[in-house]
Amino acid sequence: MLIIKDREIVEDNWVHLSDEDSLIDGNITVTLTRWQEQHDLLSKHGSGLGIRLSGDEPLEELVPDLHHFQLVVLLFPVFTDGRCYSYARLLRDRYHFKGEVRAQGDVLRDQLFNMSQCGINSFELAKAESAEQALSAFDDFTESYQATVLRPEPLYRRR
Amino acid sequence: MYQYDEYDQTMIDQRVKQFRDQTRRFLAGELTEDQFRPLRLMNGLYIQIHAPMLRVAIPYGMMSATQVRMIAHVARKYDKSFVHFTTRQNFQMNWPKLEDVPDILEALASVQMHAIQSSGNCIRNVTSDQLAGVNANEIEDPRPWAEIVRQWSTFHPEFAYLPRKFKIAVIGSPEDRAATKLHDIGLHLVKNHDGQVGFEVFVGGGLGRTPVIGVQIRPFLEKQDLLSYLEAILRVYNRLGRRDNKYKARIKITVREHGINHIRELVEAEWVQIREQLKLDQKEIDRVKQYFTEPDYDQDAQQDTSYSEMLGQDAAFARWAKQNTADHKVPGYRAVYVSLKKPGVPPGDITSEQLEVLADLAEEFSFAEIRSTHTQNLIFTDVKQADLYALWLRLETEGLATPNINTLTDIICCPGLDYCSLANASSIPVSLEISEKFDDLDYLYDLGDIKIKFSGCMNGCAHQSVGHIGILGVDKKGEEWYQFTLGGSSEADASLGERLGRAIPKEDVVKTVTEILEAYVDLRHQDEAFLSTVRRVGIEPFKERVYADN
Structure with missing residues (x-):
């Protein structure tokens, strides 16, 4: 599958395991539930390990374990559910997560700019979206008033 | 008033370009109605009965003569040569064509106007006191602070998809002319015991189906902490606000379900983490304040x-x-x-x-x-x-000098069934009947300060719950009926009106208003105001009068 990562269209090299799937080699992501149940086993996983988090799940419970993960996948069940924008900012600003933060679910071109400002750097676009066309959305705006993950100094300190 | 620099102008120009492309994709079938809806709403565009309705922001109500001429121009060129001013200091166009909206926005952008976040589940246009900067009781001019809030809230990337709409109002006087306690956040400039000026912060006010008066969340906030505190409230709300039921998604419900004390703890815990990072510096405060200096008054x-x-x-x-x-x-x-x-x-x-x-x-x-x-x-x-x-x-x-400000005929009214697809009943025609019935100025002045607020459905756009006399249109088996409330207020002594009794049929609305007024005239002590009389005697005497004959 193709995804957008760091503003480029690339082949995805992660496999998202459900709670029933057997463990496989290679880069995998699991749910928070599975991570909590199979913590010891998963922390010995030989390749990349990622976790999938929805806005219903408490980010703070995950924080002590963040160093185990190279990828945090944030779920947007519908694009109007904005909770994970806050999660992305907290992951970056407060918990200093340096790995990949990915948006999954109802991820549409018109939200990419805001998502990227909040610190999300990879995107699994919803089905009908064209990745090629979506790339231009990162340049919808060249400025923001606020302090964002991409521009930590608010405009009022820069103008 | 505030003047855009190249940063502000670039952002609204880019917004016009972005929306032009979104509209094009929608008209070309590349965006579904469900996908386009939140995008157009975030630009003030509703699809209504006759045509799209476009709501344009007027930040804290300030307009230059140049902007007013542009409003006149777009209304003439793209609509039916009139506009409608709203209770949140914005204006609406009721008949634009969808395909013209990008051009309308481009014309407005040329005079530093926009429709950004005038609708949708995001932070709406910030409002203030229309007498800001000119009234003698003012502690401090709220407009620079309203502008600082406007900039912070415009395109805030974290808060574009909140559980529900979010409204902020700022005032600088003890009198509340901006209904701040009916906003998601109300900011009052106040002086503390040390003579320092800061903000008293209210949260969780709102109208609609479940009207609630906002409660104090912080008695005193230092001015340079304004944005970090707002950001903390919004972050707590964005995470905690309900998303399963849009009627329970406003922050007023979050506050009710979790309790103000718990919400305060969460906000304060969030705030200490971001307070230093988002401190406003004096340079920025001064930069914005220079746009709101006193004009060159004639001292003589x-x-x-x-x-x-x-x-x-x-x-x-x-x-x-x-x-x-x-x-x-x-x-x-x-x-x-x-x-x-x-x-x-x-x-x-x-x-x-x-x-x-x-x-x-x-x-x-x-x-x-x-x-x-x-x-x-x-x-x-x-x-x-x-x-x-x-x-x-x-x-x-020009017909703009009707001497009825703050009288019975200074009615606040929503567009109602004639224009709005949400409405259950008409409001404008009935409010016009009321104005026509009470056209005797001497009688109006004798009645004094009476605020009628008239909404055509329970979304409550005309704030009927806080009208001295509130009238709410309801649909009963396809007929228009009207529910009256008495004793509401949106001012410093904010209160919700009490229900008078069962709904009234359309043809009896004017008669009911008449009976309420007659009862008031009988009950009042000398020049006691309507609201004071209702608060003193309660609703019963009015109820008896209105429902006596049936």
Whole structure:
């Protein structure tokens, strides 16, 4: 599958395991539930390990374990559910997560700019979206008033 | 007033370009209606009965004469040559074509106007007191703070998809002319015991189906912490607010379900983490404040004697001056309300021609500025008393001098069933019937300050729950009925009205208003105001009068 990562269209090299799937080699992501149940086993996983988090799940419970993960996948069940924008900012600003933060679910071109400002750097676009066309959305705006993950100094300190 | 620099201008120009492309993709079938809806809503565009409705932001009500001329122009070129002013100081166009909206926005952007976040589940246009900067009771001018909030909230990337809409109002005087306690966040500039000025912060106010008066979340916030505290509230709400039921998604419900104490703890815990990072520096505060310095007032304005002479000579002028002008902090100046409540005209409506005359009058008499008010009127805030007579004559000619500000016929009214696809019942035609019935000015003045607020459905756009007399249109098996409440207020003593009794059929609305007023006149002590009488005697005597005959 193709995804957008760091503003480029690339082949995805992660496999998202459900709670029933057997463990496989290679880069995998699991749910928070599975991570909590199979913590010891998963922390010995030989390749990349990622976790999938929805806005219903408490980010703070995950924080002590963040160093185990190279990828945090944030779920947007519908694009109007904005909770994970806050999660992305907290992951970056407060918990200093340096790995990949990915948006999954109802991820549409018109939200990419805001998502990227909040610190999300990879995107699994919803089905009908064209990745090629979506790339231009990162340049919808060249400025923001606020302090964002991409521009930590608010405009009022820069103008 | 605030002037855009290249940063502000670039952002709204880029927004026009982005929306032009979104509209193009929608019309080409590349975006579904479900996908386009939140995008257009975030630009103030609703799909209504006749056509799209476009709501344009007027940040804290401030307009330049140039902007007013542009409003007149777009209304003439793209609509039916009139616009409608709303209770949140914005204006609406009721008949634009969807494909014209990008051009309308481009025209507005050329005069530093936009429709950004005037709808949708995001932070809406920030509102304020129409007498900001000119009233003598002011602790500090709230407008620079409203502008700072406007910039912080515009395109905030984290808060574009909140559980529900989010409204912020800022005031700087003890009198509340902006209904701040009915906002998701109300900010009051106050002085603490040390004489330091900061914000008292209220949260969780709101109207609609479940009207709630906001509660204090913080008694005193230092000014430089404003943005970090707002960001903390919004982050807590964005995470905690309900997303399973849109009728329970406003922060008022979050506060009710979790309790203000718990919400306060969460906000404070979040705030300490971001407080230093988002501290406002004095340089920025000063930069914004320089746009709101006092205009070049004539220090000899009060030497004028013509004003008192004309008051003596012309009774109609005197009546208007008494009712439609307000005190000003500078001696010899007054603030002048332009009534958009002429009997026979839908409340808040104004034509392109009238707007152009107002732009001229603003340049001639009031430092080229006009403001909109939360009561759907307009105001010139800085008029010399010597100019009042000339200004009145011109307003009178234009039908904009109806001397009814703060009287019964200064009705706040939503568009209702005639325009709005949400409405259950008509509001404008019935409110017009009320204005026509009570056209005797002497009777209106005798009744004094009575605020009627009239909404065509329980979304409550006209704030009926806080009307002295609130009227709410409801649908009963396809018929329009009206639910009355008495004793509400949106001011410093904010309260929710109490239900009078069962709903009233449409043909009896005017009769019911008449009976309520008759009961008041019988019950009042000397010049006791309507609201005071209702609060003193309760609802029963009014109920008896209205429901006695059936």
